[in-house]
Amino acid sequence: MPRFSRRTVGKAALATGLSVLVSTKSRAQERFDVVVVGGGFGGATAAKYIRKIAPKLSVALIEQNEVFYTCPFSNLVLGGVRPLNSIAHRYDNLASKWGITVIHQRAGRIDPGARLIRMPGGREIGFDKAILSPGIDFDLEAIPGYDKAALALMPHAWKAGPQTRDLRAQLEAMQDGGTVIISPPKNPFRCPPGPYERASMIAHYLKTAKPKSKILILDPKSKFSKEGLFKQAWKQLYPGMIEHLAAADDGEVVRVDARKLELESAFGTVHKGDVVNFIPPQTAGVIATNAGLANDDGWCPVDPVTFESRKAKDVHIIGDSAVAGAMPKSGFSANSQGKIAALNVVAALTGRQPVDGSFANTCYSFVAPDYGISVAKVYRSTPDSIVGIEGSGGLSPKDADADFRAAEAHYAEGWYDAITQDMFG
The missing domain is CATH 3.50.50.60 (FAD/NAD(P)-binding domain)
Known part of the structure; x- marks a missing residue:
C-alpha cells in the first residue's frame, strides 16, 4: 500500500x-x-x-497466520489418512492474482x-x-480446571494446525489398550458433526495400529448431528471400540484435571484417559x-x-x-x-x-477413508432470520451399500478441492 x-x-x-x-x-x-x-x-x-x-x-x-489449516479434513490427519501439509493453504494468490492487500x-x-x-x-x-x-x-472459564495451561496436555485441536499435530502425536505415543476420551461442548459450536467424525477417524487409526484401545465420548447433549448414521457405522466398522455417553447417561463433564488426564462428570464419576481431547x-x-x-x-x-x-x-x-x-x-x-x-x-x-441471500451447506463426514456420510440443506434470508427451505437437502440414506458410502467419501474429496480452490485460487 x-x-x-x-x-x-x-x-x-x-x-x-x-x-x-x-x-x-x-x-x-x-x-x-x-x-x-x-x-x-x-x-x-x-x-x-x-x-x-x-x-x-x-x-x-x-x-x-501466513498458512491457513482447514478444520475440514483435519480429522483425517488425526486418523493417519492425510499429512498435515495436505490441509495447509497460503494467501499468495489473493495478493498476486486478486490484488488484495494481505496483512499478516x-x-x-x-x-x-x-x-x-x-x-x-x-x-x-x-x-x-x-x-x-x-x-x-x-x-476457558466455563469448565473448572480447563485453562491455558491445560491446552498442551489436553489439546482441543478445534483450530487446525499445531494442535492437530500435537493431538496426533499423543495418539501415536499411546500404548495399545489405552483409552481416548473425547468431550464435545454443548451447542452451539463449530461443526456439530466434527467430534463424531473425529471419533470415527481415530477409531480407524486405532483399529489398524492399536486394536486393543477404546474411545469414550462424554457428551453433554442428548443427541447429535447424523447420530443414527454414525452409530450404525460404528457398530459395523468398529464393534465394541466406541462408547458414547449422552448427558442422561453421565456424559456431561463439569471438572477437568489436565495433569491427571481426568474428567469428572455431573454424576461425580471420574473418567481417566490416556489421551484426552477436551473441546471447550x-x-x-x-x-x-x-x-x-x-x-x-x-x-x-x-x-x-x-x-x-x-x-x-x-x-x-x-x-x-x-x-x-x-x-x-x-x-x-x-x-x-x-x-x-x-x-x-x-x-x-x-x-x-441489498439483495436477499440464498445459501447452501453440505457437511460431509468420514467414518472411514472409504465411508462417507453427509447432510445438506439450502437456506434463504428473510427480514427476521435465515431459514431452511422446506424439502431441500437431506441426510445420506441409512441403509446404503458400500459403493454408496465410498462414493460419498469421493464426493467429499471433490468438495474439499473445489471449496479451497474457490477460497484461495
Whole structure:
C-alpha cells in the first residue's frame, strides 16, 4: 500500500467525496474501501469475491497466520489418512492474482465508531466497510480446571494446525489398550458433526495400529448431528471400540484435571484417559467480543440479509461468530455467507439495494477413508432470520451399500478441492 502525505490524502478526499480519517502520527493512515478480518472460509471468500464483483474497490485482508489449516479434513490427519501439509493453504494468490492487500498481523481492536482497526504497535487501518470473520474463541472459564495451561496436555485441536499435530502425536505415543476420551461442548459450536467424525477417524487409526484401545465420548447433549448414521457405522466398522455417553447417561463433564488426564462428570464419576481431547465451550472471535458486538450468549447478532452487525453500523460479521439463524457453524456455511456479504457490501458502497441471500451447506463426514456420510440443506434470508427451505437437502440414506458410502467419501474429496480452490485460487 503506497504512503501518501496529508495533503495528498486531503485532496483525494475532496475529489472523491469520501471522509478520510487521518492518524495523529506524522504519516497518513492506511485506508481501504473494505477491510476483512480473518482469512478462513468466510473471510478469504469475502475478500476475493469483493474484488471479483468490484475490482476498483480496495480490499485489505488481515490474517495473522501466513498458512491457513482447514478444520475440514483435519480429522483425517488425526486418523493417519492425510499429512498435515495436505490441509495447509497460503494467501499468495489473493495478493498476486486478486490484488488484495494481505496483512499478516494480528488485528488488535476494531473501533466501529471511528471505522478503524487498531493493530498492535500503533498501526491503524481505516475502512468504509469492515467484514469480520474471526471464527471462534474458547471460554476457558466455563469448565473448572480447563485453562491455558491445560491446552498442551489436553489439546482441543478445534483450530487446525499445531494442535492437530500435537493431538496426533499423543495418539501415536499411546500404548495399545489405552483409552481416548473425547468431550464435545454443548451447542452451539463449530461443526456439530466434527467430534463424531473425529471419533470415527481415530477409531480407524486405532483399529489398524492399536486394536486393543477404546474411545469414550462424554457428551453433554442428548443427541447429535447424523447420530443414527454414525452409530450404525460404528457398530459395523468398529464393534465394541466406541462408547458414547449422552448427558442422561453421565456424559456431561463439569471438572477437568489436565495433569491427571481426568474428567469428572455431573454424576461425580471420574473418567481417566490416556489421551484426552477436551473441546471447550466456544464464543465468537475475541475481536468481535471485545468490541461489544456479541450478545449475552457470546455470539454476534447480524442482519440476516446484509450480515451487518446489529450493534455497529458498517461492520459485517460472517462465519462461526455470527448468529445466522438455521445455518450451522461450518466452513461451507461461512463460504456461502462470505459471497452474499461481499455482494451486499459492494451494493452499499456503490449505491445499490441489498439483495436477499440464498445459501447452501453440505457437511460431509468420514467414518472411514472409504465411508462417507453427509447432510445438506439450502437456506434463504428473510427480514427476521435465515431459514431452511422446506424439502431441500437431506441426510445420506441409512441403509446404503458400500459403493454408496465410498462414493460419498469421493464426493467429499471433490468438495474439499473445489471449496479451497474457490477460497484461495
